[in-house]
Amino acid sequence: xxxxxxxxxxxxxxxxxxxxxxxxxxxxxxxxxxxxxxxxxxxxxxxxxxxxxxxxxxxxxxxxxxxxxxxxxxxxxxxxxxxxxxxxxxxxxxxxxxxxxxxxxxxxxxxxxxxxxxxxxxxxxxxxxxxxxxxxxxxxxxxxxxxxxxxxxxxxxxxxxxxxxxxxxxxxxxxxxxxxxxxxxxxxxxxxxxxxxxxxxxxxxxxxxxxxxxxxxxxxxxxxxxxxxxxxxxxxxxxxxxxxxxxxxxxxxxxxxxxxxxxxxxxxxxxxxxxxxxxxxxxxxxxxxxxxxxxxxxxxxxxxxxxxxxxxxxxxxxxxxxxxxxxxxxxxxxxxxxxxxxxxxxxx
Amino acid sequence: xxxxxxxxxxxxxxxxxxxxxxxxxxxxxxxxxxxxxxxxxxxxxxxxxxxxxxxxxxxxxxxxxxxxxxxxxxxxxxxxxxxxxxxxxxxxxxxxxxxxxxxxxxxxxxxxxxxxxxxxxxxxxxxxxxxxxxxxxxxxxxxxxxxxxxxxxxxxxxxxxxxxxxxxxxxxxxxxxxxxxxxxxxxxxxxxxxxxxxxxxxxxxxxxxxxxxxxxxxxxxxxxxxxxxxxxxxxxxxxxxxxxxxxxxxxxxxxxxxxxxxxxxxxxxxxxxxxxxxxxxxxxxxxxxxxxxxxxxxxxxxxxxxxxxxxxxxxxxxxxxxxxxxxxxxxxxxxxxxxxxxxxxxxx
Numbered sequence: 001x002x003x004x005x006x007x008x009x010x011x012x013x014x015x016x017x018x019x020x021x022x023x024x025x026x027x028x029x030x031x032x033x034x035x036x037x038x039x040x041x042x043x044x045x046x047x048x049x050x051x052x053x054x055x056x057x058x059x060x061x062x063x064x065x066x067x068x069x070x071x072x073x074x075x076x077x078x079x080x081x082x083x084x085x086x087x088x089x090x091x092x093x094x095x096x097x098x099x100x101x102x103x104x105x106x107x108x109x110x111x112x113x114x115x116x117x118x119x120x121x122x123x124x125x126x127x128x129x130x131x132x133x134x135x136x137x138x139x140x141x142x143x144x145x146x147x148x149x150x151x152x153x154x155x156x157x158x159x160x161x162x163x164x165x166x167x168x169x170x171x172x173x174x175x176x177x178x179x180x181x182x183x184x185x186x187x188x189x190x191x192x193x194x195x196x197x198x199x200x201x202x203x204x205x206x207x208x209x210x211x212x213x214x215x216x217x218x219x220x221x222x223x224x225x226x227x228x229x230x231x232x233x234x235x236x237x238x239x240x241x242x243x244x245x246x247x248x249x250x251x252x253x254x255x256x257x258x259x260x261x262x263x264x265x266x267x268x269x270x271x272x273x274x275x276x277x278x279x280x281x282x283x284x285x286x287x288x289x290x291x292x293x294x295x296x297x298x299x300x301x302x303x304x305x306x307x308x309x310x311x312x313x314x315x316x317x318x319x320x321x322x323x324x325x326x327x328x329x330x331x332x333x334x335x336x337x338x339x340x341x342x343x344x345x346x347x348x
Numbered sequence: 349x350x351x352x353x354x355x356x357x358x359x360x361x362x363x364x365x366x367x368x369x370x371x372x373x374x375x376x377x378x379x380x381x382x383x384x385x386x387x388x389x390x391x392x393x394x395x396x397x398x399x400x401x402x403x404x405x406x407x408x409x410x411x412x413x414x415x416x417x418x419x420x421x422x423x424x425x426x427x428x429x430x431x432x433x434x435x436x437x438x439x440x441x442x443x444x445x446x447x448x449x450x451x452x453x454x455x456x457x458x459x460x461x462x463x464x465x466x467x468x469x470x471x472x473x474x475x476x477x478x479x480x481x482x483x484x485x486x487x488x489x490x491x492x493x494x495x496x497x498x499x500x501x502x503x504x505x506x507x508x509x510x511x512x513x514x515x516x517x518x519x520x521x522x523x524x525x526x527x528x529x530x531x532x533x534x535x536x537x538x539x540x541x542x543x544x545x546x547x548x549x550x551x552x553x554x555x556x557x558x559x560x561x562x563x564x565x566x567x568x569x570x571x572x573x574x575x576x577x578x579x580x581x582x583x584x585x586x587x588x589x590x591x592x593x594x595x596x597x598x599x600x601x602x603x604x605x606x607x608x609x610x611x612x613x614x615x616x617x618x619x620x621x622x623x624x625x626x627x628x629x630x631x632x633x634x635x636x637x638x639x640x641x642x643x644x645x646x647x648x649x650x651x652x653x654x655x656x657x658x659x660x661x662x663x664x665x666x667x668x669x670x671x672x673x674x675x676x677x678x679x680x681x682x683x684x685x686x687x688x689x690x691x692x693x694x695x696x
């Protein structure tokens with residue numbers, strides 16, 4: 001079965017990433033970082049739905065300074081996403097961030113890299129090296145596959161940090177292409193002890209991006225690879241967090257609210273199950289406990305299928321059989337299906 | 349990299365499943381099978397969006413007879429889903445179906461099984477053995493895991509068919525639990541030469557069901573397992589087909605319409621990219637050719653990220669840079685972003 005890769009645990013604020021820690025869910029703000037109020041509002045919304053680490057882009061010094069005001073108003077650890085300019089990294093650390101995402105190889109002068117690493121070490125702030133298939137160094141052997149090139153690029157950045165005796169490292173290797181991403185992570189997983197941040201980059205708008213992200217992240221998690229995940233969608237970041245938890249729940253790696261089992265319906269179904277499932281889904285979204293609920297469309301297969309659920313209903317024509325932990329506890333009229341089910345869920 | 353399991357090819361109507369055939373996309377009707385007009389209407393909608401095999405439940409003799417009327421009006425192969433009653437199987441074959449889903453072990457008398465198998469053999473109709481974690485025989489060793497029990501159940505059904513010298517077999521082993529499903533398929537993949545129909549059963553309503561299905565199906569496909577897929581959702585079956593193709597496209601296993609690469613946006617984005625991506629997505633849904641389109645939110649990373657795309661746009665403040673096959677071909681005003689992009693897509 002699934003066996004998790006052994007990785008070095010690091011701390012990002014009060015969240016442990018790697019080792020035996022739960023696989024952390026993270027997202028990124030989509031507001032202008034300099035707009036502290038909007039950014040804080042978005043982060044609070046994300047905290048509300050279970051986001052555990054948040055990252056913000058730092059395009060300029062004003063944004064790096066703004067991180068300080070943001071940090072004071074939020075509960076979850078804040079990571080600064082920085083490209084090229086080491087001064088932004090120094091200011092972000094000064095502003096109190098809990099982590100950096102920064103590729104040291106993109107900072108041209110060694111003493112500037114050393115200055116950032118020294119500040120990060122002093123504040124015990126980890127650095128994520130984030131390699132992206134779309135922006136690889138030009139001097140890597142062109143005969144290598146994209147996945148291999150990504151690993152080479154990451155190893156260069158890692159070496160720069162290790163040479164400065166810094167090991168609070170996290171690594172990501174993202175591509176849009178799923179097989180490329182999986183190959184890259186599989187390769188680096190055996191080469192370094194650091195925790196891995198996994199995800200598919202620029203995966204697209206909500207629907208296709210959700211599917212592509214799940215298709216890329218799931219095989220890695222199944223192989224035991226991945227210590228924190230970010231789903232990247234062209235959508236509200238709340239969608240990213242919800243999707244991340246659904247992925248983790250699907251692989252039994254995290255519990256987070258309810259799990260809904262429901263049948264696809266077929267020519268045997270004698271009730272408007274799809275509408276009913278929609279209503280149950282909406283009402284379950286507000287249920288904050290780990291509970292497995294089954295809504296099945298026939299009394300023939302329903303009971304057997306629903307027996308693993310905490311609360312289940314198998315719906316026939318006009319009547320449904322209610323189950324609690326696989327035991328039949330009553331018969332319900334069609335008009336009461338959802339209300340009775342939800343009452344059982346609330347009382348569970 | 350991904351290497352496909354070698355499986356025996358079978359034919360369901362004019363669709364080959366297994367061997368080197370493309371992984372076929374299938375769905376199931378949710379109408380009352382006896383209502384021929386509604387069922388045909390739904391199948392035509394599914395044909396339209398690329399469904400390659402359709403299955404209908406056969407709860408009674410009227411439904412088995414109705415299959416004949418359905419079959420005459422549709423283009424894709426029709427599979428009859430039958431439980432327990434061998435007479436329904438005989439009538440479905442009589443009605444001209446292209447395949448059966450039937451677990452022979454659930455038909456109690458051997459001569460009835462023999463009658464079905466003889467009719468299927470005479471018409472060269474394959475039989476899918478469909479084991480479901482929720483309805484396993486009670487007499488299987490309780491010390492086995494659910495995945496192992498599913499394999500034992502499937503092997504019993506397979507033996508019944510093989511003993512009658514029948515090998516037009518396809519097998520599925522579905523559970524709601526993703527790791528259980530993966531373990532079961534991995535196990536049987538090494539035990540039998542038959543093509544495998546893969547999927548997650550009762551995976552739930554659209555969003556969570558899509559994620560759970562992708563999480564279960566992707567690792568299997570990545571291991572080379574799976575010759576046809578069905579996504580089971582409590583939703584319009586069109587959603588099942590669309591999701592199946594998105595999964596296959598994510599793993600580069602099928603081409604089907606456009607692929608949209610788009611960035612999640614961040615504090616660096618200076619354009620309302622999410623709305624723009626939505627519009628591009630809607631307009632791309634009508635584009636029938638395999639094309640990769642990238643919509644990126646910044647001129648710094650955009651070009652690099654979009655270079656693998658056929659057509660791409662990297663959007664800065666007020667202006668965007670248009671790319672064709674990684675070459676810059678023009679600069680576009682913000683108000684024209686979508687129209688110009690779509691014109692390029694159409695002309696590609």
